[in-house]
Amino acid sequence: MTERLLIKALSGGKNTKIITLNGKKMTKMPSALGKLPSLKTLVLQNNLIPKVCPELRTLTQLTTLNLGNNLLEEVPEEMKYLTSLKNLHLSGNRICRFAPGACDGLQNLILLNLNNNHLMQLPQEVSRLKSLTYMSINYNQLVSIPRELCFLKNLVELQLNYNQLICIPEEIKFLKKLQKFLLARNNIGVLPEELCDLKKLRILDIAGNIIQIFPSGFQDLKLREFYCEGNPLFLKQPVISTQRENIWSLQEITSRFVMNQLAENNPFLMDGIERYPQVRSMISQGKTCAICGQHFITVWLECVRFVSPPKDWKISKNLQLVPLRVLICSYKCFTQRDPNLFGIAQV
Secondary structure, three states: OHHHHHHHHOHHHHHHEEEEEOOOOOOOOOOOHHHOOOOOEEOOOOOOOOOOHHHHHHHOOOEEEEEEOOOEEEOOOOHHOOOOEEEEEEEOOOOOEEOOOOOOOOOOOOEEEEOOOOOOOOOOOHHOOOOEEEOOOOOOOOOOOOOOHHHHHOEEEEEEEOOOOOOOHHHHHHHHOEEEEEEOOOOOOOOOOOHHHOOOOOOEEEOOOOOEEOOOHHHHHHHOOOOOOOOOOOOOOOOOOOOOOOOOOOHHHHHHHHHHHHOOOOOOHHHHOOOHHHHHHHHOOOOEOOOOOEOOOOOOOOEEEEEEOOOOEEEOOOOOEEEEEEEOOOOOHOOOOOOOOEEEOOO
């Protein structure tokens, strides 16, 4: 049957545009593909193919390649020759790595599906997929999101469900076009403040992680759908604990003075800081007190404020209040807090 279909395809000569050979128990890609330079779509899913044939590199007009549910162990180097490729489906294989250079020629790739593989990491070279819009890597073994992934400025949808992620890089803020971000069933404990910079984000799924609190400004996201069931969120159960009066280090006192002077555009300090990059780096980590508005470096007191989720969010059924992280610079400010703001204490 497979041979007959190939013969039929070859009879079309160089004008053949589409070949579909699903579930034919093929154990290798036919080398005859090299005789079809005008091929646009090649579908070989649900077979037993362990590696691609060298002739694949001649299919420079190919726009869609589906090798899902085969026996591939890597994203092959031959991919770099498919310069017209827009859709690449590699789900359901045994892929645990990218061959060196595999991403080099995929400048036009729009969709990449790597679901149900064995990837533990992504190479830095993913940053070369400049046109990538939809990326799905569900059900793998990823432990981190490479910062290079966050420079794919055209990314609209990113699916990373069922991996082993423990954090989200702060560079996530550069995905300005991201609308759908799925992170269900990982080991993420903290959402970075930079997530709140994603003004176009509409769907966020963080269900089944270990998140307790959301960053300040989270409630201002224009989400349409938000799912967070299965996280140990802070509940509105205030804890009263004794606190010492303010005891600051000399570094903290100095840094607070400098930052608050800079807020008033002190030209003398501005000139001095330009000469000391390490001071600039330290100040860039500064925070603002939610009560008095003054600046500080170290987190003196971490608090939580509970707010109702926006009415236009489609949310998890059990989510009644959203716990937001709030930082306060001193015990004096803590005593002036509003009644909906609570200290976080170890009990």
